[in-house]
Amino acid sequence: MVSDPISVPASADASGAAFSEKAIDLLFSLLREVVERHHPELLPVLAGESGNTLSPQMLGRAIQAQGILFQLLSIAEQNGGMRKRREVERLQGREALPGSFANVLASAKKAGLSAERVREAFAGLKVRPVLTAHPTEAKRVTVLERHRRIYRMLIELESPRWTPRERHDLEDTLRNEIELLWLTGELRLEKPNVSQEIAWGLHFFNETLFEVGPDVLARADEAMAQHFGEANLPGFLEFGSWIGGDRDGNPFVTNAITRGALIECRLAALRRHRQSVLELLRGLSVTEASLTLSGDFRDALTLALEESGEGNVIAARNPGEPFRQFLVCVLNKLDDTIACTEAEEGAACRRGYESADRLVTDLRTLEAGLRDSKLGRLADTEVVPLRRQVDLFRFSTVRLDVRENSTRVTQTLEALWRVSRGEPDDVAAPAQDGKEWQAWLMAELAAPRTGMRDLSGLPAVANETLGLFRLIADMRPKVGREAFGSFILSMTRNASDVLGVYLLAKEAGLFADPAGVERCSLPIMPLFETIDDLRRAPAIMRELLALPLVKRSVRALGGVQEVMIGYSDSNKDGGFLSSNWELFKAQQKLTAVGTEAGVKIAFFHGRGGSVSRGGVPAGRAIGAQPRGSIQGLFRLTEQGEVISSKYANKGTAAFNLELLAASVFDHALKSQAAAGSSSSPEFDDALEALSGAAHAAYQNLISNPALVAYFQEASPLEEISLLNIGSRPARRFGAKSLAELRAIPWVFAWSQNRHIVTGWYGVGSSLANFIEVRGSRGEALLARMFDESPLFRLIVDEVEKTLAVVDLDIAREYSQLVADAGVREQVFGMIAREYDITRAQILRLSGTRGLAERFPEYRQKLDHRLPVVNQVSRQQVSLLRAFRMTEDAVRKEEFRKTLLLSINCVSAGFGATG
Template sequence: MKLSQKQAVFENEVLTRFDLFKSLFLTLPFQRVKHTGTLLPFFTTHCEQGVEKNSTPEAIIDSFFQQYEQYIQDEDRVDLLFRIVQYIERQVVLFDAIEDSSFQSVGKSDEIGGLNSLFRLAQNDGKLKKQLVEKLRDFSVRLVLTAHPTQFYPGPVLGIINDLIEAIKANDISNIHLLLQQLGKTPFIKQQRPTPVDEAISLAWYLENVFYKVTSGIQSKIDDELEVPSEDVKQLIELGFWPGGDRDGNPNVTVESTKKVAGMLRTILFRCYYRDFRVVKRRITFKGVESYLENLQEIFYTNSFHTVDNPTDDTTEILKNLHAIREVLHSLHNGLFVELVEDLIRKVNTFGCYFTTLDIRQDSSVLRQTMDYLVQEHGEEVGVELNQLTRDEERKQRALRFTENDLAYQEDAEPLVKDTIGVIRLLKDIQRSGGERAAQRFIISNCQQASDILGLMQLFLWEGWETDKLFVDFVPLFETVDDLSRAAAVMRTLYSNPHYAAHLKRRGNKQTIMLGFSDSTKDGGYLMANWSIYNAKVELTALAREYGVDLVFFDGRGGPPARGGGKTQRFYASMGTEIENKHIQLTIQGQTISSQYGSLDTAQYNIEQLLHAGLISEIKQNQGDTLTEKQKQIIEDMAEASHTKFLSLRNHPLFLTYLEALSPLKALSSINISSRPVKRNSDKDLRLEDLRAISFVTSWSQLKQNIPGFFGVGTALQWAEENNLWSYVRNLYENSGFFNTLIDNCMMSMTKSNFSITSYMKDDPTFGEFWNILHDEYTKTKNYLLKLSGATVLMENYPVERASILEREKIVLPLLIIQHYAIRILRAGDLSAEQEEVYRKLIGRTIYGVVNAGRNLA
């Protein structure tokens, strides 16, 4: 399909239908202020015209009220702004539903390809088919749902969206109208801040309604197309889960919440199994299977609807009965309805008795604090002195003897110490009820030295775990630019440590290393962050191959390109020979969960994209994907130039002041979106190192400046041109999948930027100079990106995505004007306490719609 044809389909299937269905909003039940639905189009146009004139938000909104004063009483003005926000929030939902309903016809054919294209190649190439089958023996994709719920739709709204998608597919106008009315009366905003368990319940909606169904279908598709015996293929699609387990900087995650989430996941899974089993039981009414069905009935029903004390892992027993039923069907009943049994077998093989692996994460400083406490309390018993842990790294490692014990804590111990010890002990119970895969990873944030890992391993042995039965993987997380540069040295020390090497051998000689994009971007800027991670992967891969370790990279990716999002699958398809890519593991979070995995169609497509990327990257690599030494040096020098430019911005005295004063950063801490605080050390003054990357990136995106996604890239490209290296950079863009994706994702960030909204700031006496620094780099980057790509507009090669982004930006423009208006009114002061609270609430409400519309902004 040509580009113009794809655009035509999108305009017809999405944009035209959106314009038609928007008329239904005129009858939505928001009538506290009359004429809201009628005034909204005029307000949108007024905002667009005001932005074109570089007007301030106050001038735009005040002039609108003056122009339509016959419809709006003075006392109704702020209330009208709230109603407009409600309308636009629901317009975003309508646009999402229309776009998702058109997924099959519009598609994403400008991406790298899916499994079908790979299967077609394999049908005509016996060698390729054999390679694929061999690769599938030890390959997997793990998607980890994280505790960053920047997708703000609660469960009831998600249900309406899915019903709306089906109604739009059927062009059922009457039902669409009813669903929009239901949407109008359904709250988008939670009255209370969610707990970690609430977050887990919210994300479990996707497990139950999407992933449970899709993963089995994809596995079946691969089995059928490649004719691979099921026993020859390990679990291809794995799921991970952070809500309830990720306690890094979140004091609301406790041992009790972790326990509740693990139990909740098990119960939801068994209810899914029970629904499927009822279909099996209804169809398979033949002789020879009665006892097996009775056994399964007892297991599924009891675990679904009764509280089971000390549940155990029933996976083996379930599979034993299902295999027996399958055998009877084949031998006595001509395989009738055997596909129902095989589908359930695939699901049980994938999800066991746990549904998704619950990861535990904690910061290294908390783990050190716990180690110090236990040594202080039980030093003589374990033969370690506290001063040994405060010396240099080498002596600290020698002090760890990896002895087994069962150490307790006193009631006056710090809460984080109690929690760390408690969750280490709890992991045994979770594994007992769900098997090893239920909870087998402990991730160490801010990992800076080998003793961070070795110390955690010692903590497990001091808390009742036995060396030979330590079924836990210790996963270091390297994120800042400095930590990434030291990662290989840390891992070499670990691989050389006899105790850790023995543990690794018992774990199948497989080491998982997590690399985080979020804090690395906040620390070093877009280009340096991506290059630091790429370099670290090359070094860590070489080291793992030297030691014979099976290396797994777990990428901590957020939604936007600034946090490792964007065209993720293209990165995995272009790793080259120097980076281990046997397994793909990544976090999915925020709006990325709903936009890419919110429906059966989109989830299947995006999972298949990742599978295709991982399979093809090793079997049919492009020559340009493995960078030459010259290319590496050029990117290294460009990253340094970009880093220097970014640091000059970070070190500017107005950097945080600008963000606090003009963005809704402060409001993020007061709205009920997450159980996690906006920043670490929340009781202290704001420091950049304490500010969470998700809050950092979200604040810039609400300003429509997206600094973390491009700043410094233009300077780097200018440096290359001035040093006569432009032809090399052009060659990189044309031939290196890594560099091409890096640049294309930067273009996506910039397409979602709009400096015109804040152009009134250029002459501001306080922030004007700073705003111009940001705008100048934006303009420079845009010009160089267009020159590099040979395009006339950003994202020219992705016309459907570009059209979608521009329409979404148009929808939320009024929200941004309202948000910036409220922020400036608060800054001006002279408000009563009641008025201040109203405007703060208005700011918070606008954040929801902007983030939801952006789909990968936070």
């Protein structure tokens, strides 16, 4: 361990790593000053001492300072990364930036693709990051806002224009922000409710995404114009959300909450559009005397003034200013729309906008009027960005998905079955995977409806679930169909599960025809999560897409059937290597099923923040998808701390959005250009064998009867639930079994105790077994796969990075918390042996002597973080022991607060929780 974990090597910037040495030095020195002013006795702990002599309260303050250290380091890294990208663009041009539209389109041009081919690819593409409120964000909004101010201060300090006095003043302001961060309570005093989570999600739109989203669309247009001489690409970006719609295991997401989420998201967009129109109105002070107004715009203005009902007043208030008069009419209509939304009248609004399309039309009218008056540049810089904003965020900000699990849906259908047949509550419904149940579903779906059935006898739970579908039917005319995404059915096990959702949609009036037999107007998406479910998915979708009702519904909704695939649960179920391979195979097979059925299958990737839950570099992850698997709509979840790390600052948000969209576009273009098989049969055969061996090794661990006891005692699993970081329970149905434990706390706890088995376990055994069975030819094949297979290389790289964070010495200290020595030695022994095998095999494959040598920037980040993380991890072991053994309530509470701060601190050090 280095003597002073806060110190920074002088070579930090010189190595090319994405952070600024000067910024880090400044931030850390200011933090030291703050800590020294308030608690000088904590400085030894910040210099690497254990802190064993401190009281729990003072140790908590020291751990909070160490957590702030990580937060400041991340801010400096974001700032440094932005500076580095600017420098590359300044010296080499934007096309030299990997992951930019300029880079992708320059490559397309060199490859000989035509502008028509590129435009076709854009025309069929939608990229939709989906914000979720998964309980992995350990920072309060107050803290996030403080971070943003510190980030902006660093940008201010980059400028060379300041005098020494002004720079000193800026540094004083920065010190004040750090001091306020130090004095701000980092832990939530109460669990957030869902309404607070909705506000938390909208915070990122108000702070960055409303502005950054249209900028990303503009970058694509600029790159297209530069390399192909054309612009005005169709909009390809949109946002989704689960916050307020995800009721899978969260009893606090009610129909009233979902209704509130729709209204709040609609109001957020409308208020943003109003603010933008008002700013444009104030700036567009063009007098009619100074230009020639086109007849078309004059006619449009006359009509707008007449429709406003107060044309004379508007004209008198803005005499001789036709564009301002037009914008006042637009503003008044937005005000009416906002008022109607607040009153939940929606489309019944008399003078407001009935849809975002009408506002877009008005903005195009204004744009054309300016161009006709030879003010095209003004139109480009002032009106086009606003039009892009409205096109992107519509009147809904996001498309809200609703999600429910198949167990709850089945309970509702069973109640419906009893009511429809007049059966008492104690009569069991047919088995859900049987022919009798499916026959009943098909008969109900085929039966015409003359009106809504009387279902007043349904139990409360079933009534709530059916009420969700009725809510959608009620709200769509008020907020617009674009305010909704899809209904996502988690834990989909068979075709009947999905058909049951169609039936509930029919009962709620969500079919396009009055009789309710032709087609469903609500997109319904199955979610396949476990290894077995992923393997069953192609057969399930083939069965569904063969049904006329499903096929008609999909074609009416654009000819794209979405399927969601889960990275978290498949990893928890099968281990890292098997999860990645099964996800890859499922996409290949489902794409083929769609082709057979004449339907495009689009994938929604349920990724989390950590590597164990699919959180790998976006560009490489997309590049490793099967060829041809990105068709039309590409969606992925942005969860918890990932949202704040990607979208808290404008520069970082713009980079991450462009990287995501450009990577999807690059994959689509390369799939177009390369016909034939998307992978090597030899590589596929090898991955199948590797996956089988890895799965067996992983199952040997998680099926060990001693594992549950070991995991609960050797990790802060139960204590994590004391963190108030999300409204959703850690277990779906309140059970205590490993099967019911959600993937997030599963990964969270294994990362806290430094075992991190979720990111590597079983890989070493699979590689060793492969070489043992196939000999030198097998080893040569692995070497070729390492060089040529994007998927295999991604798996190996991420395993190696994870192994660099695993610390068996610290893990052994956690294992000492296990009371039963037999359990302790058995489970820890298995993990230690597999770690040694995996480390040796990965280094053998990569040809390096040390872990992460191939990733110098990553290694340097670890060098700055691990000494402090290791220190806090050891403190956490002592805190866990003291918390669990202490019976005095006051003393136990002191240990609890400090323990939770240590969990926050380790999470901040790694940059991820679950």
